[in-house]
Amino acid sequence: MKEVVRERTLIRLSHYQAVLEGAGIPTFIRNEALAHLEVPIPTFCPALCVVDDQDYDRAIGLLHESAEQAAKASTEDCLCPACGEINPRSFDLCWNCGAELA
Numbered sequence: 001m002k003e004v005v006r007e008r009t010l011i012r013l014s015h016y017q018a019v020l021e022g023a024g025i026p027t028f029i030r031n032e033a034l035a036h037l038e039v040p041i042p043t044f045c046p047a048l049c050v051v052d053d054q055d056y057d058r059a060i061g062l063l064h065e066s067a068e069q070a071a072k073a074s075t076e077d078c079l080c081p082a083c084g085e086i087n088p089r090s091f092d093l094c095w096n097c098g099a100e101l102a
């Protein structure tokens with residue numbers, strides 16, 4: 001068992017876990033119960049671990065890829081299908097005309 005990544009919030013860890021599990025790597029989250037503390041203590045932050053140490057390098061690679069994709073997706077703009085205005089990817093509705101963005 002080897003720790004791959006440590007985060008203050010479970011939301012991000014759950015996402016990472018889904019990425020790794022999706023690739024067939026068995027994982028588990030250590031300190032999951034402590035994530036609900038009101039004042040997070042870094043040492044006790046939840047950590048995503050691979051069950052099999054041999055999966056460690058692959059896991060790091062996958063998370064790297066996933067982070068790159070996420071960064072790319074969030075910087076890409078999207079065009080409103082109704083008025084052609086450019087909107088940030090994070091918007092659900094066009095800021096200009098209110099149409100739903102694809």
Ligand SMILES: [Zn+2]
Nearest residue numbers: 080083094097
């Ligand atoms: Zn629009």
